Amino acid sequence: MLRIGDVHIEHPFVQAALSGHSDLPMRRVARRFGAAYTVNEMALDTSVLHESSWRTRLLNVEADDHPVGGQLMGANPDAFGPAAALLSDAGYDVIDINFGCPVPKAMKRCRGGYLLSQPAEAMEIIRRVLEAVGARRPVTVKMRRGLDDTAASERSFFEIFDGAFDLGVSAITVHGRTVEQKYRGPSDWAFLKKVKRHAGDRVVLGSGDLFSAEDCVRMMRETGVDGVTIARGAIGNPWIFGQCLALIGGHPVRSAPTMAQMREVVAYHVGELVRYHEPKAANKIVGRLMNGYTRYHPRPKAAREAFSKLKSVEDMRAVFDDWYPPDSIDDTTCASRVEIRE
Numbered sequence: 001m002l003r004i005g006d007v008h009i010e011h012p013f014v015q016a017a018l019s020g021h022s023d024l025p026m027r028r029v030a031r032r033f034g035a036a037y038t039v040n041e042m043a044l045d046t047s048v049l050h051e052s053s054w055r056t057r058l059l060n061v062e063a064d065d066h067p068v069g070g071q072l073m074g075a076n077p078d079a080f081g082p083a084a085a086l087l088s089d090a091g092y093d094v095i096d097i098n099f100g101c102p103v104p105k106a107m108k109r110c111r112g113g114y115l116l117s118q119p120a121e122a123m124e125i126i127r128r129v130l131e132a133v134g135a136r137r138p139v140t141v142k143m144r145r146g147l148d149d150t151a152a153s154e155r156s157f158f159e160i161f162d163g164a165f166d167l168g169v170s171a172i173t174v175h176g177r178t179v180e181q182k183y184r185g186p187s188d189w190a191f192l193k194k195v196k197r198h199a200g201d202r203v204v205l206g207s208g209d210l211f212s213a214e215d216c217v218r219m220m221r222e223t224g225v226d227g228v229t230i231a232r233g234a235i236g237n238p239w240i241f242g243q244c245l246a247l248i249g250g251h252p253v254r255s256a257p258t259m260a261q262m263r264e265v266v267a268y269h270v271g272e273l274v275r276y277h278e279p280k281a282a283n284k285i286v287g288r289l290m291n292g293y294t295r296y297h298p299r300p301k302a303a304r305e306a307f308s309k310l311k312s313v314e315d316m317r318a319v320f321d322d323w324y325p326p327d328s329i330d331d332t333t334c335a336s337r338v339e340i341r342e
Ligand SMILES: Cc1cc2nc3c(=O)[nH]c(=O)nc-3n(C[C@H](O)[C@H](O)[C@H](O)COP(=O)(O)O)c2cc1C
Pocket: 016, 017, 018, 019, 020, 040, 041, 042, 071, 098, 100, 142, 175, 187, 207, 208, 209, 210, 211, 230, 231, 232, 233, 342
């Protein structure tokens, strides 16, 4: 059991926020396989404040999508409070603040990971969000372990970490890479252990290098974190949540889905994609989605190549049956663990 403020989460295996991925369709698939809590892809505070069809979808939280976190990223403290209030009114159960995004565009605009270098600014953002929604919703923060490997960076990390809890946040997710590191090199689990030891009974979720159920359970055991947020390891691989549950429950872990299971899930996910997104967006996303699923196909390279040519969801029809045959015998096992580098 994991608790984020007054939100009770059945178990500690969380679908992480993933820009370009953790939309409602992915969250539904993740939940179907056991994710107890999911976080929406980050939304820019300023975009949340302006009307658009994207915002209409963002603010339409479905009844089967709980508990769900709504994540905000931005640079201007003035925008965070009103944006957080809109997410809260829409029904997001937890409001999460992103201080981790390392992409150059975010850094240049003083958003995401940049704010780890500006503790005063970061604290002001947290304060504004808590003022706006803290009485109604738990507020959480997502951080990397620092801007870089310097001691000053680590000091800023702990200044924000402790300051955020003192202000009243309910949990902090820590990704054990620095912003400078982006995705190069490992996530530093020893740092996560140090953070959890420092945190005591304050709730800490861990992130980084969770590609299998064994990784997830090992992170919890080795670092003591209260929960784990599964990111790249859940792209095209929603089975990971059920595998985690089996593993901690002492049940046998069926490590890989069968071809028939893959076919059914891919079809369901694409169907949800088409229902949720406007056609133009769905056509853009479907290639990315299949790039994820084909990693676990028994012939990953060839399957990825076939689906990489998709220009639209309509094009799926021509290739889907070839790569996920309707008559596949239910014991064709797909790959369980793949090397993932975004
Ligand atoms: C494509 C992609 C998109 C991401 N988008 C977000 C996001 O919107 N918000 C966030 O807090 N983290 C985001 N992350 C970071 C992940 O949640 C996670 O912290 C990171 O990938 C480390 O975990 P992993 O090594 O197990 O993938 C993203 C990561 C990737 C690869």
